[in-house]
Amino acid sequence: MALPKVGSIGEYIREQRTQAKISLRQLAASAGVSNPYLSQIERGLRKPSAEILNQIAKGLQISSQALYVQAGLIEDREPDSDVLTAIRADRNITERQRQVLIDIYESFRKENRSETPAEGAWTTGDAHPAAESPGGGTDSSPDDTPSPEDRVTTPEDGGSPKAAAKPKTSNRKTRRTDQ
Amino acid sequence: MALPKVGSIGEYIREQRTQAKISLRQLAASAGVSNPYLSQIERGLRKPSAEILNQIAKGLQISSQALYVQAGLIEDREPDSDVLTAIRADRNITERQRQVLIDIYESFRKENRSETPAEGAWTTGDAHPAAESPGGGTDSSPDDTPSPEDRVTTPEDGGSPKAAAKPKTSNRKTRRTDQ
DNA sequence: CCACCGTGTTTGCATTTGCAAGCAGAGTGG
DNA sequence: CCACTCTGCTTGCAAATGCAAACACGGTGG
Numbered sequence: 524m525a526l527p528k529v530g531s532i533g534e535y536i537r538e539q540r541t542q543a544k545i546s547l548r549q550l551a552a553s554a555g556v557s558n559p560y561l562s563q564i565e566r567g568l569r570k571p572s573a574e575i576l577n578q579i580a581k582g583l584q585i586s587s588q589a590l591y592v593q594a595g596l597i598e599d600r601e602p603d604s605d606v607l608t609a610i611r612a613d614r615n616i617t618e619r620q621r622q623v624l625i626d627i628y629e630s631f632r633k634e635n636r637s638e639t640p641a642e643g644a645w646t647t648g649d650a651h652p653a654a655e656s657p658g659g660g661t662d663s664s665p666d667d668t669p670s671p672e673d674r675v676t677t678p679e680d681g682g683s684p685k686a687a688a689k690p691k692t693s694n695r696k697t698r699r700t701d702q
Numbered sequence: 703m704a705l706p707k708v709g710s711i712g713e714y715i716r717e718q719r720t721q722a723k724i725s726l727r728q729l730a731a732s733a734g735v736s737n738p739y740l741s742q743i744e745r746g747l748r749k750p751s752a753e754i755l756n757q758i759a760k761g762l763q764i765s766s767q768a769l770y771v772q773a774g775l776i777e778d779r780e781p782d783s784d785v786l787t788a789i790r791a792d793r794n795i796t797e798r799q800r801q802v803l804i805d806i807y808e809s810f811r812k813e814n815r816s817e818t819p820a821e822g823a824w825t826t827g828d829a830h831p832a833a834e835s836p837g838g839g840t841d842s843s844p845d846d847t848p849s850p851e852d853r854v855t856t857p858e859d860g861g862s863p864k865a866a867a868k869p870k871t872s873n874r875k876t877r878r879t880d881q
Numbered sequence: 882c883c884a885c886c887g888t889g890t891t892t893g894c895a896t897t898t899g900c901a902a903g904c905a906g907a908g909t910g911g
Numbered sequence: 912c913c914a915c916t917c918t919g920c921t922t923g924c925a926a927a928t929g930c931a932a933a934c935a936c937g938g939t940g941g
Binding site: 725726727737738741742744745751 | 887888889890891892898
Binding site: 557559563569 | 897898899900901902
């Protein structure tokens with residue numbers, strides 16, 4: 524594998540650490556990871572998992588998001604609409620309320636997005652067995668699904684957003700060649 | 703109990719998946735993970751790493767941050783200031799510039815926070831990399847790809863506020879987390 | 882009835898993470 | 912000179928991730 528470069532995450536961590544003038548062992552201790560492992564991470568020999576990354580971020584007292592971005596784990600340009608940021612930044616609501624709002628908003632976004640392609644296509648007679656598409660995207664009937672375990676989504680209003688089926692072609696590719 | 707509760711991340715994923723009316727295999731395919739693994743993730747039998755989590759988020763077309771928050775990996779409490787959210791929400795700057803701004807801001811925060819009693823720590827003439835004012839000469843390169851070797855640290859100015867965190871905590875034993 | 886296609890699940894195995902223990906130097910000073 | 916402490920790095924090894932293949936169950940229809 525040769526581990527070409529798992530991204531500059533290691534460099535970034537070492538950068539932040541040396542800048543903070545703390546030793547590898549100190550950071551490892553405060554981050555709760557072992558010193559050798561941190562060493563390997565910093566030199567790109569190991570690819571830390573999210574937990575470790577989070578702990579390192581805490582140990583460095585930097586933003587986890589910054590680390591995730593550096594690790595290329597969040598690089599996907601999220602729809603950074605200020606709505607979501609406003610929701611996340613708002614401190615006058617509880618976490619649950621925040622989550623509900625985010626869920627609703629994302630459901631709306633997803634719904635809108637899956638309606639973009641030309642209608643039909645996946646409703647044609649080619650019998651997509653799994654998709655089956657009850658109602659499809661146009662009617663957007665809110666109460667067509669039994670909703671197995673409705674936990675997070677419990678808005679009082681009945682207009683819960685239901686996302687339309689995703690006409691993703693059944694790509695059989697499972698093996699992902701990465702890294 | 704052998705498998706610790708990894709949080710409701712699996713539940714959340716399954717929730718989103720069923721909401722989107724896509725099958726487990728479909729999501730696994732579009733996310734680039736194997737079906738059985740996704741099944742185990744959804745039931746909390748496995749703890750997906752950040753990459754897998756990111757892939758799943760992409761497959762679900764939902765926010766990665768939402769997943770990370772659900773996974774308890776982002777804490778969601780760091781960006782408690784609208785400054786950061788404003789920076790992140792601003793779309794008139796490149797990713798690089800945004801990162802620089804965030805780094806600077808975090809450096810300031812860290813400086814303020816670690817400047818508890820006993821001042822005279824940051825005056826030791828160390829150079830703080832991120833806390834450099836990019837000035838007007840910021841590269842307006844439309845390229846927003848985080849280059850690996852191009853670290854944000856480019857100290858050239860000496861008159862910027864320095865942040866030197868000199869934690870009094872001496873070496874601390876590496877705590878081991880049972881697991 | 883049983884082949885076929887869909888759903889999600891379980892079973893072994895390769896690969897990897899992540900750590901405890903030990904190694905190689907650089908200061909410091911008794 | 913050697914003991915002590917710091918720095919970071921290398922070495923095996925337990926445990927986990929993550930996947931391919933096979934399993935169990937349900938519906939269609941030939």
